[in-house]
Amino acid sequence: MARTATFVALVALLAGVASAKDTPGVTATEIKIGQTMPYSGPASAYGVIGKGEAAYFKMINESGGINGRKINLISVDDGYSPPKTVEQARKLVESEGVAFMFQTLGTAPNTAIQKYLQQKQVPQLFVATGADKFGDPKGNPWTMGWQPSYRIESRIYGRYVLKEKPDAKICVLYQNDDFGKDYLIGLKEALGDKYATMVVKEASYEVTDPTIDSQVVSLQGSGCTALITAATPKFAAQTIRKVFDIGWKPLHFMSNVSISVAAVLQPAGVDKSVGIITGIYLKDPNDPAFKDDPGMNEWRAFMKKYMPDADTNDANYVYAYGVATTLVQVLKQCGNDLSRENIMKQAANLQGLKLSVAIPGTEIRTSPSDYRPFSQMQLARFNGKSFERFGPVLSGD
Amino acid sequence: MSRGAAKIVGLAALGVVACAVPFVASSFHVFQLTQIVVYAIALLGLNLLTGFNGQISLGHGAFYAIGAYTTAILLDKVGFPYWATVPIAGALCFGVGFLFGLPALRLEGPYLALATFALAVTTPQLLKVNALERWTGGVQGLLVEKPGSPIGGVLDADQWLYFLSLGVAFGLYLVAWNLLRGRTGRALMAIRDHPIAAATMGIDTALYKSLTFGVSACYTGVAGALGALLAGFVSPDSFTILLSIHFIVGVVVGGIASIGGMLFGAAFVTLVPNLADRISQAAPWAIYGAVLIAFMILMPTGAAGFARAVARRLFRGGNQPI
Numbered sequence: 001m002a003r004t005a006t007f008v009a010l011v012a013l014l015a016g017v018a019s020a021k022d023t024p025g026v027t028a029t030e031i032k033i034g035q036t037m038p039y040s041g042p043a044s045a046y047g048v049i050g051k052g053e054a055a056y057f058k059m060i061n062e063s064g065g066i067n068g069r070k071i072n073l074i075s076v077d078d079g080y081s082p083p084k085t086v087e088q089a090r091k092l093v094e095s096e097g098v099a100f101m102f103q104t105l106g107t108a109p110n111t112a113i114q115k116y117l118q119q120k121q122v123p124q125l126f127v128a129t130g131a132d133k134f135g136d137p138k139g140n141p142w143t144m145g146w147q148p149s150y151r152i153e154s155r156i157y158g159r160y161v162l163k164e165k166p167d168a169k170i171c172v173l174y175q176n177d178d179f180g181k182d183y184l185i186g187l188k189e190a191l192g193d194k195y196a197t198m199v200v201k202e203a204s205y206e207v208t209d210p211t212i213d214s215q216v217v218s219l220q221g222s223g224c225t226a227l228i229t230a231a232t233p234k235f236a237a238q239t240i241r242k243v244f245d246i247g248w249k250p251l252h253f254m255s256n257v258s259i260s261v262a263a264v265l266q267p268a269g270v271d272k273s274v275g276i277i278t279g280i281y282l283k284d285p286n287d288p289a290f291k292d293d294p295g296m297n298e299w300r301a302f303m304k305k306y307m308p309d310a311d312t313n314d315a316n317y318v319y320a321y322g323v324a325t326t327l328v329q330v331l332k333q334c335g336n337d338l339s340r341e342n343i344m345k346q347a348a349n350l351q352g353l354k355l356s357v358a359i360p361g362t363e364i365r366t367s368p369s370d371y372r373p374f375s376q377m378q379l380a381r382f383n384g385k386s387f388e389r390f391g392p393v394l395s396g397d
Numbered sequence: 398m399s400r401g402a403a404k405i406v407g408l409a410a411l412g413v414v415a416c417a418v419p420f421v422a423s424s425f426h427v428f429q430l431t432q433i434v435v436y437a438i439a440l441l442g443l444n445l446l447t448g449f450n451g452q453i454s455l456g457h458g459a460f461y462a463i464g465a466y467t468t469a470i471l472l473d474k475v476g477f478p479y480w481a482t483v484p485i486a487g488a489l490c491f492g493v494g495f496l497f498g499l500p501a502l503r504l505e506g507p508y509l510a511l512a513t514f515a516l517a518v519t520t521p522q523l524l525k526v527n528a529l530e531r532w533t534g535g536v537q538g539l540l541v542e543k544p545g546s547p548i549g550g551v552l553d554a555d556q557w558l559y560f561l562s563l564g565v566a567f568g569l570y571l572v573a574w575n576l577l578r579g580r581t582g583r584a585l586m587a588i589r590d591h592p593i594a595a596a597t598m599g600i601d602t603a604l605y606k607s608l609t610f611g612v613s614a615c616y617t618g619v620a621g622a623l624g625a626l627l628a629g630f631v632s633p634d635s636f637t638i639l640l641s642i643h644f645i646v647g648v649v650v651g652g653i654a655s656i657g658g659m660l661f662g663a664a665f666v667t668l669v670p671n672l673a674d675r676i677s678q679a680a681p682w683a684i685y686g687a688v689l690i691a692f693m694i695l696m697p698t699g700a701a702g703f704a705r706a707v708a709r710r711l712f713r714g715g716n717q718p719i
Contacts, residue, residue, distance in 0.1 A: 039678045040670075041639070047678070077674040077681050082538070082635045083628040084670075087432060091671075094425035108538060112630035115540060176527065177536040208522050 025072075025099035026338045029065075031331065032072045034092030036104045036113075041079035046105055048310070049128060050075040052320025053103060055306040056328075066331045069338075074098060080105075082112035089113040093122055100125055100343055103146075103323055107131045107178065110143075118142050123344050125330070126323050126373070130257070132182050135372040137348070142340075144347055144371045146323055150179060150255070151186035152375050152396030153279050154228065157253045158190025160379060160394065161198075161226050165251065169200045171224035173215055173239060175231055176204040183230035183255070186396070200224050205235060216242040226251040233258045237268040244272035254278045256377075260315075261286070265382065274384045279377035279394075282318050283357050287386050295356030322357045326364060326373065329353050361393040370397075403712065415563060424555045428627070429667065431559040434566050435623045436663035440647045441566075441573055441656055442616025447645075448654035449577060450609045451589030453506065456513030458641035459520040460490045460614040462631075464621025466524065469539040469631045470532050479544045479626060483565070486622035487615045494614020498607035517641040521633040538632025541625050562623050569616055573656050576612075585609060586654075617644075650692060652701025661700035665692075 025032030037050035057071040065071065074096055078085040085104070092098045100123035104110055107129045117124045118140055126146035127134050130153075134145040148156075161168050172187065174180030184202065188195050201222035203215040212235050219227060220243075227250040229239050236258030243252065254276050258264045265273040283290045283299075290296040299321050303312050310317060331338075333346040350373060353364040362376040375397045380387035419427045443457045467486035471477040477485075497516065504512050524533050533539070546557035576582060587595035588602050596602050625631050643666045651662025673684035696703040 037678075039674065040681045042637075051678070075678070077670070077678060079639070079670070080634060081637070081639070082630055082632050083432075083624065086628045086630065087429065087667075088671075090425045090428055094423055108536075108632045108634045111538065111540070112628065112632070112635075115629060177525070179536075206527075207525070 024097040034098035035075040036078040038080040039077035043080040056324035085109035150182035154183040154186025155190040155396040168226040171201040240268035276382040439620035440659040446613035453510040454513040456516035460617040461621035462636035464618030465625035468622040487619040490618025491615035495611030498610025524633040652699030655701030658701030
């Protein structure tokens, strides 16, 4: 035992010395970073995020890189299968020798590699998932999320209702897993003592359920006037349709995950979707309000030059642009000290970064005790064509 | 040199290489090799059933999952030592496989394939069921403590797990080889080739078929247990239907009814997806499919069949009657 401990200490010491001297993947002309993406498998629609980011770094590299260093993103397929993610992450860290991992996608894949990366002290930056557990500087100091977590989104809905409709009777329809339960936690945090009196019913569904009709009917029966739906796209569409069909007209908050016009609102019926409220943090490429927006024009120019064949209606490219911009800011702040410690330190030292593709008024802030870069949203209501923003930017911190 | 002697020399060389590799390869490659060895055990199990007994299973990913979860739960919730969880996982899978084999007796060929397919698609969803969540961790899955090396100065954790898996694989290969070359093996193949004739000769086909199902599931469960230790994490997303399909692909590519080819089949299913991803991220599975088709045209009887054909050519003089 003592021998093992000495050995481990020695290895840790050596690792420490090595990383202080020179970070793997960093040379005078290059920063090599790794990423796993579901280019195949059930979540392959998100694969465009990796492609968008690669294109963004290409643009940065063509204009000289960062402090003379070009970004070399090695993005590999994990098919959304956690054991494959482990294999690929180890390959990137140990064989390719990347400086850190960036935007690995999915809750389960990220959970699978988190411990390994913590042990190796390799930054797991800006993971592409809304699960709140990736913003935990004490437990996992080498992991950081990026987008507003489900919990933060739910807090924003709760606080809005508390302020604007204090008499409302709230009910929640949630998917019975981590994703759905994060919404319950956020709502409890927002309402505090009032949770017991304001929330009249919680109903859950399993991803395996064929429909959510009975849940919707029972929620209506509870006398609820403000419904928060934490559902994935298929169930979100079913909920919107059922709520409309039974003639129920609650204040309807819909998870930011399920607000795609093409994937949710059209299948549900756009006329039935009028009035749906959600929280948004990035500019919608289809929103006419941003037709002449300088920030979105910057994005459009980028898309035209670096991704000429891509579908510019796909909001995932806006997301990719936003995250990649954030990383470039971190690397700029690092200067010439690209040790893993400093990369993490600078990621936790973002002082009000404004993104050209984010909703005006929002900014990215992190600190050594706050590992949730994005924690603001603005509410938006569906008007039959697009989401119309209203009210001030709200914070979920 | 005769064929038999060449075979022994070849196997000995393979053994020496297998033991030497972890000391020269990077720890990632040791990890990847371990993955291949683990898959080879699972493929061996499936091949006992499909190759030698003629029962097609599209559901072995389910047994792999049961093995993996058994290890994860025993480690995480009960606090067993990791080495004890592997045989327990195997035993449990033997039981489940045997019991599943009983009703499956009534099903032949494509019907059995469908029944096992159902098993494979059900398992990831069962793992998410609420009632079991306290044990399985639900959608979130379970983290598995990676075993440290008991001889830390000599082997690191990756190398230790490699030798552990290699040892288990070697043992299970010996058992399979022993099982197949004698009475039992002949009975299995007789049932595969002509079930009525086999029954007429006094073989208890029902018992043999169920037992084969159990043994096959046991092998795959042991592989699952080792796989969980290797990946350090289990979740329903880890064991989708695709895993079962990978196993079938591995068995066919390695060579149906060959126990030696499974190592090759395992290497194929582990490495070719990475290769495909390198060639095209737009359509990795199209590349994978193309490689698979090319492979089956080149080696219609799998790697083992190909190796046998090559050996026949090389040693033609010594072995054939004139």
